Amino acid sequence: MPNDFLSDPLWYKDAVIYELHVRSFYDANNDGFGDFAGLCEKLPYLDALGVNTLWLLPFLESPLKDDGYDTADYFKVLPIHGDLSDFQKFMDEAHDRGMRVITELVLNHTSDQHPWFQEARDPNSDKHDWYVWSETDDKYEDVRIIFTDTEESNWTWDAKAQKYYWHRFFSHQPDLNFDNPEVRAKMKEVMFFWFDMGVDGLRLDAVPYLYEREGTSSENLPETIDYVKELRAAIEERYGPGKVMLAEANQWPEDTLPYFGEDNDGTSTGVQMAFNFPIMPRLFMALRRENRRPFVEMLERTRGIPEDAQWAIFLRNHDELTLEMVTDEERDYMYNEYAADDRFRINVGIRRRLTPLLEGERKRIELMNAILFSLKGSPVIYYGDEIGMGDDPFLGDRNGVRTPMQWSPDKNGGFSRAPHHKLFMPPINRGEYAFDVVNVEDANNDPHSLLHFMRRLIALRQQHKQVFGRGTLELLPVENPSILAFVRQHEDTSILVCANLSRYAQPVELPSHSAFADAVPVELFGQSPFPAFEDESSYTITVGPHGFYWFKLVSQDELDRRALADPEPATASHSNSNLPVFSVQEGLQNVLIPTMARGRHPERFAAELPEFLQCQRWYGSKGQSIDDVEVEDALRLDTDPVVYLSIIRVHHGDTSELFTLPLSTLPGKEGDALLEEHPDAGVIWLNTDAQEEHLLVYDASVTDGFWSTLYRWWRNDERGRSLQGVYEARQTSSLDTAVDPGTIRLFSGEQSNSSAVVDDASFVKLYRRLEEGVHPEQELLAHLTEHEFSFTPRLHGTIDFHDHDRTYTLGIVQEALDLDTDGWTYALQSARRFLERVAQTPLPEDAAQPPFLGPTHALQPPVWMENVAPELLSVAEVLGVRTAEMHRVLAKGTTDALHPVDAPSDLGSVLRRSIWDEAKATRDLLDDHDAPESLDDDVSWNVLLRHLTALSDHTASCQHIRLHGDYHLGQILRADGEFYILDFEGEPARSLDERRRPNNALRDVAGMLRSMEYAVFSAWKRYDGDDPYAADWVHTLLRWLNVTFLDAYADTAEDDAFLLPRESRYLYLWAYLVEKALYEVRYEINNRPSWAWLPLRGLHRLLDAAPEAESAFQNGTTADDHEASSFSGSR
Template sequence: MDPLWYKDAVIYQLHVRSFFDANNDGYGDFEGLRQKLPYLEALGVDTLWLMPFFQSPLRDDGYDISDYYQILPVHGTLEDFKRFLDEAHDRGMKVIIELVLNHTSIDHPWFQEARKPNSPMRDFYVWSDTPEKYKGVRVIFQDFETSNWTFDPVAGAYYWHRFYWHQPDLNWDNPEVEKAMHQVMFFWADLGVDGFRLDAIPYLYEREGTSCENLPETIEAVKRLRKALEERYGPGKVLLAEANMWPEETLPYFGDGDGVHMAYNFPLMPRIFMALRREDRGPIETMLKETEGIPETAQWALFLRNHDELTLEKVTEEEREFLWEVYAPDPRFRINLGIRRRLMPLLGGDRRRFELLHALLFTLKGTPILYYGDEIGMGDNPFLGDRNGVRTPMQWSADRNAGFSRAPYHRLFLPPVSEGPYSYHFVNVEAQEQSPHSHLNFVRRLLAIRQRHAKTFGRGSLKLLPVENRRILAYLREHEGERILVVANLSRYTQALDLPLEEAQGLVPVELFSQSPFPPVEGPYRLTLGPHGFALFALTPKEAIRVQTPDWAEEAPPEEVPLVPLEEGPEVLFVETMKEERAQRAFLRALAQVLRDRSWLPLKPERVEVLDAIRLEKDPPLYLTLLELENHTRRTALLPIRYSPRREEAPGLFARTRPREGYLYELSQDPGFYAYLLKRLKEGLEARSLKAYYRGSHPGPLPQNLTLLRPGLAAGEGVWLQVGLVQDGGLDRTLEVLPRLDLPWVLPPKGRLLWERGKERRVLALTGDLPEGEPKEAFALAQALAAEGLSRLQGHPPEGLSPGLLAEALRELEALARLLGVRLALLHRSLAEVEGGFSLLNRGLGAFLALEGEVYLLALGPKEEGSPLMDLARLAYDLERAVELAWEDLEGAHPELPGLAAQFLVEGALLSAYRDTALEFSEEGWPEAMVAWAEAQLHREEKPARRRILERWREKAKATPGPQGP
């Protein structure tokens, strides 16, 4: 275990009593908490801080402990706690509990014994015959107590308490007290807890003439506590100090790395709210500088809100008055020296400020602490008294008692928030899991980013950037070469800014939510942020930017390729009357070998035969060849092949020739071939082979640049060109039927290349017009959208992938899947009208072209009768493969992620959209159709992505009952 794990942690603070009630007695319990561990894991937190759950009369919500070794019965038993702890550890989660060192309850046996005359326990507490000792020491709870002394009639003396009268302070000058508290720590650490929050740690010792706070004796006691912990357990268990003090008073608790491991950054917290309200970064920058200089192994704990009031003890009087005025103008919302409100009501329900503050919480230097319910924007009930208003039951659903408990309402330990905009009817986990835009799903996405860069945010350096616009807070986090830029707009208005990024010149800012690269840094970097907006960027070298390689792209050709014995010109390989048998046999063997590696070819040939060929270009020789491919069955293919006397840096090299020195290339992946063919069609192609005529034309414009979108499809500047590399009759049907479809998103062909022999005709290529814009092949678009979406989900465990989170992350791809479902249903309807009967599209994503947010139909498959499930299976398979390929490019993404995303896209989007649009549709046999198509595709190309899809659908087919099933 990494002894510095706490630096990378995200802590979730909760009260067992408030979280979930499993036995329906009105109180949360450990069994309920255990049942909710999947929710916490899905949220993205990895450490739980549990508020007191010990035996207590509950006068101070459990901080008044009457037995350190017993669990309050309403929370369960020690066995329940162990079961919870074991499961938390199994899920990789740490657990921190309270160690209340300063005081006990008056009901504790120690105190009851200490009250008796001449009791040996008397010295466990601080007594006085007069309340005049330690005069001038401040009273912390001014709203409830007038003195730090309370008279006990049984003892006949006053006892000392820094908090409530029913919480007498322990006497740490008595070595037996320290020994007893060490034993309490050992008991729980032996059970396996990972750390302790040291409650009210500054008040352990009292000395006359001092403030009785942060005394040197207290600091030394903390160091002894750590020493005892590490001597017994070694490094790995942590101490977290609650020391609500000024920076210079808190720093000694870290010692020289021999004090506490962590301390709350109380000085920073109220300044974040002040900076937000003043729209000036000054308060945050000041406190960041004041809290520097802690030991290398130490860490600040950051928080926005917790179970207490928003404390304003350690601000100046002017700052306190300002914060009271702007955040708690109603005096009923004030308590002691603070504000008793939860985070969302403090922010007036402002979603943008909520997101901004969480962005700061999770990216500033320190370990963030999230208070239960803040992830859904829970409200409060400040009229419950004391600080109970921010400790109400967790709101799980709109069901009775907020889904917290099935107990009668009057038996709940506190009523849930049930009125106003924060009522559990509107604000609850169940509803927010379904909404892509909920507070919960935002926090999950942000925490996933935090976890992906945990070392940088947890351990990295922080450098404030001197932006001239003071409404902007900008800083760089850096660790082991990774640099992350955080920019936050504290203003309620849009702000422009120039970032001084001299040391980042030439780097590319990659936005962490979308993974989208921004322009490289060249000079001052100009940005604009909306009201309370923020941005997170990874500053990445240009060469490290991930460039998506098409799945059909050829790998680098081998150094050694097959030899074709060629003594004369390459015509002997193609022209029947001139062929040289030995050379052609070697040529066809080499061609079969290279074609077996081509993903666009559905048949992997064992034998190849030249059916016909025509020379399109003389120098260098370029032949358009019709080939017959054989492997248990026969298919016809069209392939351009070029001969070059020199080896070139070009795709498709598959053979070399000797003694006539030269090289043979198949040009299915060469953009130059498609540009040349379009040029010849524009000129009006007329040619004759030994067997047939070749006639072609292209009435449209001739673009200067033609981009190869995939083998067989090129486009550019308002023109598309399809070449029928696979001769399955699809282009023949496309030419015949597409012009007859009255659908605005169909691109009918305008030009063509035909092969004619008597009455026999083949369509070898088609051209057509495109709207303006940059075209993209539909599968490539799906893969790019999948990469963006999955990167947003990276770091989430499968349990955390709620429908809402999936919908938000995969929004663009889901929209594409729904659009395709609608288009396919409309197309099936139109094809039935035009062709009579039911004809299939018989194409997957390869039938479509994407352009400026629109998807156009470009091609049909050969005419076949069949079920719409066959077409749906082809589209679904392509969507799933796009997801699988995108997942393969992600580092550390969960292996279940592509399956969950694919199910969401196929069944939640594609199928439902088709079902809603089609006039008649039955899903009977759907898993079987997917299995059949996936098997065919695996046979076509043995790749891991294709095997995973097949295995997934085989499992679904097994789990799906047949017609006779239940």
């Protein structure tokens, strides 16, 4: 909100007021009653709605016989809502958001439980004269009874006082005696108390009834007007201008106007605002009669208020739709049309909310709101009307329109977690307005909802607040009685409003007007220019059934300057960015949501994504050219700041892939600062009508705010509907941490996904590449958690997207570990220490070495190797044991997806063909990318093929189980001296079906052995120095690491059905190592081309070692029978 709203003394002219009941809004402590803590929690929702002023219904100490209008203490908050400190916190937070606050001051009467009245019942008390007493009940006989359906008299006998006391409302609400100067002074003190608390305005409830005089109606008496003016003068003397009084004077216009007062200079001396009660029922009457006459007649009668005064205008509120200011005939008509069922009639009015009053007809609801927001005055929205809440006729009095706010389809409509019987009032839980049908959550996620319409309507009014809040209103004399047409003008700005009250399309011929001269009407919602007006001639348009237009009248020159047609994206002038600029009306939704976009912005936004994607570490298809990108879907997770979770489809030739892309916005300088830190995170800049600065659209995953939003969304078990499907959060285990996160730690660097740690307790992972089906990590973590495997984090929950009959896992939440370091870093550091220890030192002359593959029960690592590589050998042994333990738990699966299966009898042939196909694909990729290091010639590939033939005739005898699937040191965490296994996604380049398929356990073993080689080679490459002995040490170390790992693994899993027999184990392991190395080559070329040398070197080593593995198989011997031999020919 602009800062001038909190400093402008005429702020109330620009106010968009939201009326709410603290008790009905949100229950933060789950005792069944709404409270100020709950209201604070929901301020972001109100901020996003666009309202800038909150009007709170009574919240003071009260016995609640009249919903708080029976005050028992003017200086205390009703405990169920909190206390004064809670109220002060709310005031501070509202002001921080640029919002003003109006509260209730019930001047006329108190509760009969108020200490003042209890004391006043004693005729000898000093306070006896604070109330109006009489020996008889025949005084003021000319005064009407307001609640004719419950009260027979305005007098009630008090046995203790032995007198009658006066009450204009219910008998439990005795009227104060304003003829007593002590009462007038005390009520002034009450007013000062709340203004001192920071309140911006007070609604003077029942203000017309302060004084009583014989022979009069005792309403709107001169004494009342004088006291109001006395209050105004006292307020301005104490606070200066800006504190507002809002009169609740349910009177005819001529009786309400005096409350404003008017000085000689035309400014007000009484209240600054008053409710325009008479205009409300006539607007509904005009709509039903499809004739503007009842409305415009009353509109003319409410003119003539002081220049600085303002009407508060509304469609519905917490009371009945009053029919006091209509004729008897009109009252009967309104009852028959809007309340044919007597249950909806109360006192002299109709107790219905807006949406059921208009029979849920969306076009009529939009029309009535559009008229309201374009009239002269400050509009008031009654809580829940923005989402179309209904009412409950079975609740007594006016409680049927005061039911709890409906936040979600969950228990009690999301209002409270208290048991149903403890709620102060039941939410609407049946029929078309039940909370599982009408609620904020569903409305927020439906871009076509009434809520979104109201946000746009409010935003448009605020963009033109000067003309709507302070401009003149001139009715146009059009012939068609079904059309309401008028011009709003302020200085050089003119807006034409045309509204069709008929259920049928209607033509309207607009007469010539000075505002139309040389003007082009531009429809504000779509920014579409209509044909220009012609000089001195009428202008004809057609308005659809219950339709309306807001036209801004602009010159042709201005239209040309604004370039309303979609421009080609400009380039941002920001110092850190050459990103394109898109001009949109509201914000990010205009480029993400097709139904909220204008022109080709979604297509143009998508056209910017290929360049953006090529810079992202998580984008795993850099080796393929991008033909096209589409935004498949998007869901808004939050509005302050706006956060969307979008799904994009990337096309490569005949194939395509889905990716998640979280997006948010930041204004100019903040956007520049983000780009300084994350130069590849920006996508585009937005130039919006609502913001003075450009907005940067960026990948939200680089900021803490996104992870806080996503975590909160998950913790609340949110469920959001988009254009294409449903997004659903699900918790699988309970957490003790707060719903609102405190600390966020982002994980960056070499990841295929995005992740963060929340409050050091939860690890949140967002999958970037999406595929249909249950994600393997979700399945495996759930299984390992269920079987209490101690060396992997527990699964806490998931986030899924359901598109009709398809499901995609978007992310998971799991236990966060107290990280010391990851396995890769630990191994790399250990390898560097190893190289430092052996620097410039030859291997011992008697350095026996184990074979490249196979256990060596006869040979333990020699002392000299343990002395130089203790950390790495320890890692290899521990991980060998942990890997086998993990496989043993995974082999316990009982569901179809997790149950072990027998290995195919032709496993060797299948594996040979698969590896050869991968070899050909790898060779083609190397040729296409001119790799920095490649195999020398086709001879090497032929050697590979020749050694693979040994697999063809072998029958495997083992079971296949679900695997980790992408097993390497980077998936290991070291915490508290122990190693934990993470990331059960499988290899990102493989399809989801492949990753979920049971396979040979040696694939995981091969992955870890390859990773250890990665770590040692990486350390060697970075090792500074020309050491002639380093190569021998490195290759010897790798052999001992292999043997140590395999020994530990086999000792743990030797008797399990998933482990191949010894006589075939090592040939298959060699094949899986080759398969893994081929995959690594392709992965590195597509993602990190500068790393491709490492798996290529490993592939050379494997080809050199092939005879060892083949020999072990052909001879049917174990590696125990092999004599140690020196390593030769290694690259």
